[in-house]
Amino acid sequence: MKIRRKYLFYALAFASAIITAGVSAIDATIIAFHIPDPWAFGLSCFLVGTIITLLIVLVFSIPVKGKSLGSKIIDPSFKRLRLVRKEELKYHIPAAVGNSALTIGYFALLSILGDPSAVIPFSQIVILYLIIIESIIEKDMPTLSEIQSSLIVTFGAILGSISLTGGINLQSLAIVFLVINPAWVLFSIYQRKLKLIKIDNKPNDALNIRFWNVVFACIFTTVIVFMYDALIGTNHFIMGITASIEHFNWVALTMGITFFSLVFYIRALGIGKASVTQAVKASSVLFAIPFSLVISYFNIIPPFSTDPVMILIKIIGTTLVILGIVSFALALVKAYVFISVKPGYPIEETMKELWNIRGVTRVAATAGKYDFMVKIRIRTLVKGYEKIIRKLEGIEAINKYKWESVLKEWEEI
Amino acid sequence: MINAYILLTMRPGNSNNTIKEMRKIENVEKISVVAGEYDIVVRVHVKDLEKLLEVTNEIQMVDGVKKTTTQVIEKEIAL
Numbered sequence: 001m002k003i004r005r006k007y008l009f010y011a012l013a014f015a016s017a018i019i020t021a022g023v024s025a026i027d028a029t030i031i032a033f034h035i036p037d038p039w040a041f042g043l044s045c046f047l048v049g050t051i052i053t054l055l056i057v058l059v060f061s062i063p064v065k066g067k068s069l070g071s072k073i074i075d076p077s078f079k080r081l082r083l084v085r086k087e088e089l090k091y092h093i094p095a096a097v098g099n100s101a102l103t104i105g106y107f108a109l110l111s112i113l114g115d116p117s118a119v120i121p122f123s124q125i126v127i128l129y130l131i132i133i134e135s136i137i138e139k140d141m142p143t144l145s146e147i148q149s150s151l152i153v154t155f156g157a158i159l160g161s162i163s164l165t166g167g168i169n170l171q172s173l174a175i176v177f178l179v180i181n182p183a184w185v186l187f188s189i190y191q192r193k194l195k196l197i198k199i200d201n202k203p204n205d206a207l208n209i210r211f212w213n214v215v216f217a218c219i220f221t222t223v224i225v226f227m228y229d230a231l232i233g234t235n236h237f238i239m240g241i242t243a244s245i246e247h248f249n250w251v252a253l254t255m256g257i258t259f260f261s262l263v264f265y266i267r268a269l270g271i272g273k274a275s276v277t278q279a280v281k282a283s284s285v286l287f288a289i290p291f292s293l294v295i296s297y298f299n300i301i302p303p304f305s306t307d308p309v310m311i312l313i314k315i316i317g318t319t320l321v322i323l324g325i326v327s328f329a330l331a332l333v334k335a336y337v338f339i340s341v342k343p344g345y346p347i348e349e350t351m352k353e354l355w356n357i358r359g360v361t362r363v364a365a366t367a368g369k370y371d372f373m374v375k376i377r378i379r380t381l382v383k384g385y386e387k388i389i390r391k392l393e394g395i396e397a398i399n400k401y402k403w404e405s406v407l408k409e410w411e412e413i
Numbered sequence: 414m415i416n417a418y419i420l421l422t423m424r425p426g427n428s429n430n431t432i433k434e435m436r437k438i439e440n441v442e443k444i445s446v447v448a449g450e451y452d453i454v455v456r457v458h459v460k461d462l463e464k465l466l467e468v469t470n471e472i473q474m475v476d477g478v479k480k481t482t483t484q485v486i487e488k489e490i491a492l
Binding site: 335336338347351355362364366367369370375403406410 | 418420448484486
């Protein structure tokens with residue numbers, strides 16, 4: 001089936017956002033009634049999560065008419081559960097460190113604030129971090145629209161979070177800015193790198209990436225919690241093991257659903273830029289509200305404030321997050337550049353020079369009227385001129401080039 | 414396996430239908446509507462040159478296609 005790649009990207013990112021919102025309501029319930037300690041909950045999540053994820057991936061490995069169930073339903077690149085490859089390790093380790101810190105930080109925040117619709121907006125501030133990271137990696141200044149969008153989302157998230165009590169908890173802010181968001185950046189960047197590498201000459205699949213991420217995060221969390229206990233004298237490790245056994249069903253439920261949220265997220269990361277994926281996923285802020293209303297109705301969390309000022313702050317915060325998402329996600333320009341080269345210059349070297357230009361996502365040496373077909377992905381046309389055309393003009397081998405802006409695109413996925 | 418780009422110049426008219434027809438063609442991986450010298454860039458993935466000829470022929474038969482230019486990919490680097 002040929003669908004617009006953009007539609008699949010948005011479908012995956014939105015599905016991930018809705019599931020995230022639902023899972024946070026389940027997490028809030030577990031924290032309120034079963035595992036109040038964030039360290040123990042974090043550890044039990046990875047211990048139980050490893051078992052649950054293994055079972056899910058094994059089910060998706062079942063072959064049906066020559067293809068695995070997972071390749072038909074979740075990710076066409078998936079064949080079966082496989083061992084982690086050597087080339088993946090350097091990405092799996094930082095991604096697992098990110099996931100581990102992110103999970104414990106998230107549970108700590110949820111245990112302080114209680115309400116998922118107050119916690120989720122805080123985790124969206126990661127957009128600001130991603131813009132900074134992408135700017136450093138791509139040696140590129142962010143555009144005004146990127147800065148505007150990420151600030152709008154950040155302020156919207158902060159407003160959404162303070163709307164319940166009218167105040168800001170400094171401890172929760174420290175967790176948000178120093179633990180959750182940096183960890184999410186690490187997790188997000190390396191998950192994307194994992195999705196983009198080729199395994200046996202085929203794109204890496206989201207299911208194996210998720211499974212191995214949980215395995216490595218489990219190892220890392222176990223070590224960290226054990227060391228923390230040994231240094232401080234607490235017993236989070238024992239509590240985590242006990243919680244995994246006593247509340248296995250609850251933890252398995254949250255990890256099972258989280259699996260799908262993350263698999264969709266990883267697939268979306270493989271299609272779009274990390275910051276855009278995160279921008280769309282930020283809509284979980286909106287989706288968290290009905291889930292929070294449901295759990296507050298059942299007295300799992302304190303009831304929502306009926307103060308009109310607080311409700312207004314919540315509406316403004318949510319609106320800002322959505323506005324930031326839309327303006328961010330829509331500002332993406334794609335183009336082809338067709339290039340003819342002068343004789344006497346080696347193709348391989350010119351290819352490398354073209355590939356080194358930031359914003360170039362594909363370089364194809366071709367036989368025909370043109371020598372190279374280059375695919376570009378940038379945030380604005382101005383950047384196209386400043387960052388790409390100027391660089392192309394600096395490559396001696398290029399005789400002439402043609403810029404063709406992409407207006408619409410469909411892709412076989 | 415062979416990958417190729419087919420650059421299309423279109424006759425003015427109902428481009429929506431033309432694209433719809435092209436989306437039905439097997440081996441077509443990507444269709445990009447572009448602004449510039451060409452109107453559409455199609456990426457195809459075929460098993461051999463004979464199949465490429467077949468696909469090019471199918472594209473040329475689509476109503477609205479005026480001219481095609483084929484670029485066969487010899488080497489590629491991609492994200």
